[in-house]
Amino acid sequence: MSLSKHSAPLCQAPDSEIRSPQIQFPNGTVDCHAHVCGPADQFPYADERIYTPPDATLESYTDLLKQLGVDRAVLVQPSVYGSDNRAMLAALKSAPEKFRGVAVIGDNTSDLELENLHLAGVRGLRCNIVDVADKSAGLPIQYLTTLAKRIAPLGWHLELLMHVNEYPNLANVFDDFPVDLVFGHFGYSHAKHGINDLGFQGMLELMRQKKAWVKMTGPYRICDGDLPYTDMRPFNDAVIAANSHQLIWGSDWPHVMVKKQMPHDADLCDLFGDWVKDQNLRNSILVDNPCILYDFPELS
Secondary structure, three states, X not given: OOOOOOOOOEOOOOOOOOOOOOOOOOOOOEEEEEOOEOOOOOOOOOXXXXXXXXXXXXXXXXXXXXHHOOOEEEEEOOHHHOOOOHHHHHHHHHXXXXXXXXXXXXXXXXXXXXXXXXXXXXXXXXXXXXOOOOOOOOOOHHHHHHHHHXXXXXXXXXXXXXXXXXXXXXHHHOOOOOOXXXXXXXXXXXXXXXXXXXXXXXXXXXXXXXXXXXXXXXXXXXXXXXXXXXXXXXXXXXXXXXXXXXXXXXXXXXXXXXXXXXXXXXXXXXXXXXXXXXXXXXXXXXXXXXXXXXXXXXXX
16 A cells, blocks of 8 residues: 555755865765755655655755765665656756766666666666565565666666665675676665674675675664764775775765754765775775766766
8 A cells, every 4th residue: 555645754854054074075076875856846756655855956965065075976766756767867967977877767667768868877776675665575686687687788787775684695696696786875784783794794795796886875874873873883894895996985965764863964974084094995985986887977
């Protein structure tokens, strides 16, 4: 049974304080995980959503990027829009050299539509198997494989929002997968499970084999405390040790469905600086790796 638009609770809005981080990001830095939501009167949210975000518009996000000193970004289709990618595509069209996209498609999406998404700047598909009303289906591996075979000719990847700790055989399941995988939020395994969890270790193995990328995003989503999220530091160090060339970073703006203290984006940037102090490693995670994964043009 789908949720009505009146039953999806309103989220916290992002912190609106105008403040820049102390860290100075390298030229060409990419925020690899952000969402554009709204304006709702122009891009209405799906009735089937499980939350309602305050409008988080392209204009607000562009202002934030300037504030943070970030040059480029990857806009990921949020679950509140289902497979209606219009808000994201409008944002990509506004600055095609600056933005790339990760879309969500429906079962009836044609190959021609996929090609048009590619022309618009989309470089991957997202499958959210966490923020859904019915979680009983589990990991739809056959569906994911079929989807991957369709996007492989485009050179796209498949981004998964999933709790890797729920799949102890993760490395075996994806051993012969047709495209690269991207795992959001450090694999979305709560800090209480620890870095020795079999599912998390499976993700690390996929990284070592260059079959998977990990987004260093949303530490506040998978630990109980507030900044500086000390319980998440071992996870940060573990993914770096596994394969730093398979890592990307993102703000996760506008931080939808955060039910604890809302983090300020400047503080999240500085947290990355505290956890990743080596300048060459920062350049790899913030600039080089995203350019490979998302096919960004070289900066002039």
